[in-house]
Structures are given as structure tokens and as C-alpha cells.
Amino acid sequence: MSDPTPHSLEDLAPLAAQVLDALKSENMMVATAESCTGGLICGALTEIAGSSAAVDRGFVTYSNEAKTELLGVPAALIKKVGAVSKEVAVAMAEGALDRSDADIAVSVTGIAxxxxxxxEKPVGTVHIALARKGSPTDHVHCWFADQGRRSIRLATVHTALISILNAIS
Incomplete structure (x- = not known):
């Protein structure tokens, strides 16, 4: 049995292609709002030729200020619950959807x-949210074993791509 854990962006290419095919078949566009992954989700998708048919834009909002300025996440919310929280992940996804031409938006915030x-929030804690026009925003709380920063970030990208695929299917 092969190891499903991605070890590089190249390992994620088949899944990213599957996500793009699903988006294209539904005539949908995606936006990403990324903190702990620093643009890797959007990077995995745009590594695939023809991705412009399904990727609208990516927001890299690593700092709290960027989350507020680019996505409209209230600074008071971040102060109250912390950047790594369900509430902020949901606000990030909804903000990305509102500030793009996308039909679906995924957000990630976590501790890599x-x-x-x-x-309360150990290394490997990640919150992923998925906002879709006309639907309630979904949330997944993940805890990835602390096997290093790269491993946590790649596992987050993998889980986010699966979340997009599941929301479309």
C-alpha cells in the first residue's frame, strides 16, 4: 500500500488536476485564502496547465493585518478568538468569496x-473553511501530527483540495 501523505507539491498534482477537472465540469471558479500554507493551495492548482479556467485568485494573508485588510476579517474577532480558529477560518473563506469572482472559496489558518x-492550540492545529455561494460555510478542524513544518503544510494543502472536491461532488 502506498503512503497517501504528500511529500512534495508534485505528489499533489494528480489531486489538484482532479479538483480542476471537477471545477471545470461544473463551470465553477475557486479562490483561496491562505495563512499557514502561504499560497501552496493556489500554487498546486496553478501548476496544472489550463488552471485559469477554474482558478480566480489566491489571497495570501499570513499576517492578521492582511486577513483584515484583504479579506475583511474583523480585527476584534482575531483578538477575541485568535487567528487560528474556526471563526477566523470561516470569515476568511467568506471574505475571499465576497472579494472575488469565485463560486467557491477555501481558507486555511493554522500552526505549522x-x-x-x-x-490549547498545539503545532499541527489547522482550521479549513469552505464557502460556496448559496450554501452554509463548512469547517474542518484538523490536527496533523507534528512531523515538521513541511509535512503539516502539505497535509493542509491535501486536505483543502479534498474539501474542495467533496464540496463539488
Missing amino acids: GPGGGTP
């Missing part, structure tokens, strides 16, 4: 490490 974790 090696530092930054707390007992």
Missing part, C-alpha cells in the same frame, strides 16, 4: 511550527 503552539 516548529514554534507557536500552545497547549
Whole structure:
């Protein structure tokens, strides 16, 4: 049995192509709002030729200020619940949907490490949200084993791509 854990962006290419095919077949566009992945979701999708037919834009909102300025996440919300939270992930996805021509938007916010974790939010904590026009925003709370920053980020991209695919199917 092969290891399903992606070890590189190249490992994610078949899944990214599948997501793009699904988006194209439904005549849908996607936007990404990324914090801990720093644009890797959008990068995995745009690595595939023809992605412009399904990718509208990507927001890399690593700082709290970027989340507020680019996506409209209230600064008071970030202060109250923290950037790594369900509420902020949902606000990021909804903000990306509102500020794009996309039909669906995925957001990720988390702690990739090696530092930054707390007992309440250890390294590997990730929140993923998926906003779709006309539907409630979905949320997934993930905890990826702390096997290094790269591993957590790639696992987050993998999970986000699966989330998009599941929302379309």
C-alpha cells in the first residue's frame, strides 16, 4: 500500500488536476485564502496547465493585518478568538468569496511550527473553511501530527483540495 501523505507539491498534482477537472465540469471558479500554507493551495492548482479556467485568485494573508485588510476579517474577532480558529477560518473563506469572482472559496489558518503552539492550540492545529455561494460555510478542524513544518503544510494543502472536491461532488 502506498503512503497517501504528500511529500512534495508534485505528489499533489494528480489531486489538484482532479479538483480542476471537477471545477471545470461544473463551470465553477475557486479562490483561496491562505495563512499557514502561504499560497501552496493556489500554487498546486496553478501548476496544472489550463488552471485559469477554474482558478480566480489566491489571497495570501499570513499576517492578521492582511486577513483584515484583504479579506475583511474583523480585527476584534482575531483578538477575541485568535487567528487560528474556526471563526477566523470561516470569515476568511467568506471574505475571499465576497472579494472575488469565485463560486467557491477555501481558507486555511493554522500552526505549522516548529514554534507557536500552545497547549490549547498545539503545532499541527489547522482550521479549513469552505464557502460556496448559496450554501452554509463548512469547517474542518484538523490536527496533523507534528512531523515538521513541511509535512503539516502539505497535509493542509491535501486536505483543502479534498474539501474542495467533496464540496463539488
